[in-house]
Amino acid sequence: LLSRSIANWLLRRRQLSPFGACVNRRGGASAALLTDESAPERHSLDRHVGLLYRPEEADWQAVTRHFCRPELVRLFDTLGQRALMVRRPALEIGERLAGHAGDGRPCLRFVLYGRRGSGKSLQMGHVAAACRRRGWLLVTVHNAHLWMRHSRELHESAHRPGMFDTAGYGCIWLRHFYAMNQEILPGLRVTKELSWNAKESTPAGSSWKEVIDYALARPRYSCAAVQFLIDEIKLGSVPMPTLVCFEVANCLWWHRSGIKNDAIRRTPLQGEEPPWRADITAKQLTLLDAFKQLLDSDWNNGAAVMSVSPQGALFDRLREWMPRKLLGDEGFAYLDPFVPVYVEPYGPAEMSNMLNWYTESGWLTSEAAATDAGRAELAFLSDGNAGELLRIAGEWVTC
């Protein structure tokens, strides 16, 4: 009895203590603090903040991998192990979303903001992985600002006259969407007939996979397929909640783009003046406009998490990273009311934990990095910025 009560007391103490979830592989002050809780939806604000966790393989391949920078993916491949930090912004958003499932709840909007490299996309990845494990449908867009810089098979839109389709990006996104939601998609049905053109249409009741297959076979209609699926989501025909993740959302309201309107090679019709080289902005691209509709608040049973970044300010080297400045008046009015979430730089505990992990995993090989002065210098040079720390740590090698 006594041993059991002692065991219960120890267990409860471990559960209640802030680092009770921490599992150290070896003791000491320089050990990286890892948690064995690899399920993102079970991370809690009380116990797991500041600890590193290892994402599961399925989660990583399906979801989290897309939210990481290529450098980080390569780092994990090099080191042979993956560890991501559990941080406050993702947990706060996850907490809000946990009680939000269910029909009748309007779309919540969260805007992550912070300096470049502070970790906004990874926080979104944490939220996305947690929602996927809860069974939500994921709609994620990672490259909107790249879609605006180059045009891939640009042509005039048939389903939305006056706008332009980027068929290549539509196909790529549909493939990515399918890979992310492979378990859920077979159960989804289209509620109305989708007519691609005068002759061809997909009947109501067909599965989403059929729609995606059709669009992949006929790339010309890939953007139309995306639009149809988004309409379905907004109508509420999807039984589970939907999470929309949009990186660099401020490019949707940007006035510049890399696509000129004479990228379409066509001769002007009789009486028509040749078009002058204006930018085709996000307002005129059907793919981006479709996702912008998902960021609106007029649909139920879902949430949208987006980030704003100076990367979305195309051809303008902005040093600003606050959301209202990046979104502008129009973007702010569109997204209002939303909840801004600040992704702050690493605190001292997070920084030291990260440095410990880099040292243990073999990324920081310099001897100076083990000293207090070296660690202080790394912390100062990176200024708490996660991306900067990754880059600088890679430069500190034993010569």
Place this chain on the structure above:
Amino acid sequence: MTPTGKLLLLSGLARRLLAAPSNHSLAAAGYSNSSSSNSSDVWSIGEGGVDDAGAASVSGRRGASSRRAGFAGYSAADVAAAAAASNTAGFRSLVVPGLTKEAAKPPLLRSRHPLTPRCDRMKPAHSSWPSVWPTARTFHPAAVPLPVRQGRPNNATENAGISPNKWGNTELIKVPNFLHLTPAHVAAHCAAIKHLCTPWPKALDEPGVIDKQLPLLVVTTDYLRSHHSIRDIRARRVDLSLCLDRLVKLDKRSLEKLLCLVSFSNFAKVDTQVVGSSRVRHLRMWSDRCPWRFQNYDYLIYALSALYSQSLRHESWESGKAWIDNQRYEFDGSSSQKKLAKLANEPATNAVTHYRNALIKLHRQPENGGTGETHDSLRQYGRAVEFLLGIGKGGGGGGGGPVKKLDASSAQQTGQTKRTTERQAAS
């Protein structure tokens, strides 16, 4: 003629021919002939002998630009006098220049004693500089008791490699000097006009009284220039400053119009200082568009009058002002307010108030009463939104209900004409 006589004649002729003409101009300038005390030296060059007792030779005190020598010369009368003096037995005596000692004779011209220049005779204890230099005048080296130098020699041999001194220095003459405006001069001027002045009103020393009594502040700047021209183009600029509270008859609408008009101009701005809970607004204008200072001042007074009178006038077309024309963010009429109507659940009044205050604080700049975009204002906005929508820690189960039904007229895409808008029943 005897050979001696011939010699005499020749010598006399020679003397006559070679007699230096009396240089009247040199004499007038004070260059004296050599005195006859050195009569053995006929061609005595150099020191104008000075008769003044105690006065040293002047040439030593004159600088590098040495004076021309006094040219010794004899006139015909001198020769006759000398001959007459030495002719005792009816014979002409032999006068050999350089050998014969002759009696001193008084100089015919009163020798101008070369005076020490005034600058060397001035004694600080006895002289008053304003009386020496009462008004602006061209630099004169003899009157200014300062060893000033100006100029630069081209090489080490020119003027022994040092700057030329003040004597005959044209550069010093060309540039303006302020020797007529020393503190002694200023004191004398002030003393002369003091009886015309009234005392400074003591009441103006209290803080804020000057701003109240004399609201218009005009700032002009004078520049000193060490250049061949003393003019400075920046001296034409005039700055004008006025507290907006002093403009009477400016109601809210007129003030807004004035701020709008000022925002269009490139020579006026309104500075807002937040002092505690109140705002002090200053209208600041500047002008350097006219070449002269008084023209710029007149222009600023005109511009101020025009600005004021136009803000008091209200045209009929001003009623077409839209929400976007507001000088500062207004919640009423904004799209955020319109979106509140779209929420199905009527939000609580205090939630709307929090939301409104947070938006105002976020959008308005500090001079308009808000804080602009900061982490704090964004966090406050986020909390207000969570309260409004009923999410977050506070309102877990509360409001933010289903969105209103979309009807056919609000279909988002124009191209979807074949679709029928029907919704599945909410489960």
